[in-house]
Amino acid sequence: MSTVSSPGTPEGMPPHPEDGTRRSFMKQAGGLLGLALAPPLVAQAERLTAFSNNIQGATDITLRVNGQARLLRVEPRVTLLDALRERLDLTGTKKGCDQGQCGACTVLVEGQRINSCLALAVMQQGKEITTIEGLATGDELHPMQAAFIKHDGFQCGYCTPGQILSAVACVSEGHATTDDQAREWMSGNLCRCGAYPNILAAVRDVAAHSAQG
Ligand code: FES
Ligand code: FES
Secondary structure: OOOOOOOOOOOOOOOOOOOHHHHHHHHHHHHHHHHHHOOOOOOHHHHHHHHHOOOOOOEEEEEEEOOEEEEEEEOOOOEHHHHHHHHOOOOOOOOOOOOOOOOOOEEEEOOEEEEHHHOEHHHHOOOEEEOHHHOOEOOEOOHHHHHHHHOOOOOOOOOHHHHHHHHHHHHHOOOOOOHHHHHHHOOOOOOOOOOHHHHHHHHHHHHHHHHHO
16 A cells, blocks of 8 residues: 655655744744734734734733732733723723724823724733723812713713723824814714714814813
């Protein structure tokens, strides 16, 4: 019975040595290639997990959240959202889709709004992170929090922390100067209760006052 040699292994030659270095390199390269070729329909969170599964081991990191340095030990695949909620007990940041589609998990990093479900915690070291818990000054609400209450900008409130943080950034970016513009730049934050008219009123109210001030 004839034998078939495996591709790339000439007849009579020993197979290539499979030392750990080569194997782990191929594993990493394969993971990166898979990540690059993954179709856009694959959830970003799955893509991150696929990548980080190739890098193992927990790491000690320090996150600067709401003005405080917080030390925690996380695996590289842990998202910023899970680090905030499950390791630091900052449950004001909500998990909706966990796929970058609803905006419930919005936080500010260096003043920029991001979906924390799409960000790895280990990549946020040294950056200033603001969650809904850090927006008020003592007992004094942030103007955007006060405006949401004034304009009844929430019903169940699940989307509200993300909406408020996104709204704060939207105004500071200068993207809330008209109703249409504010709607467009807030469109990454979904509200299942449909509180959009009241959310818009709150955003425009704060934008108008900040323009005057
Ligand atoms: S939970 Fe992050 S965008 Fe939906
Ligand atoms: S207030 Fe219920 S999801 Fe927005």
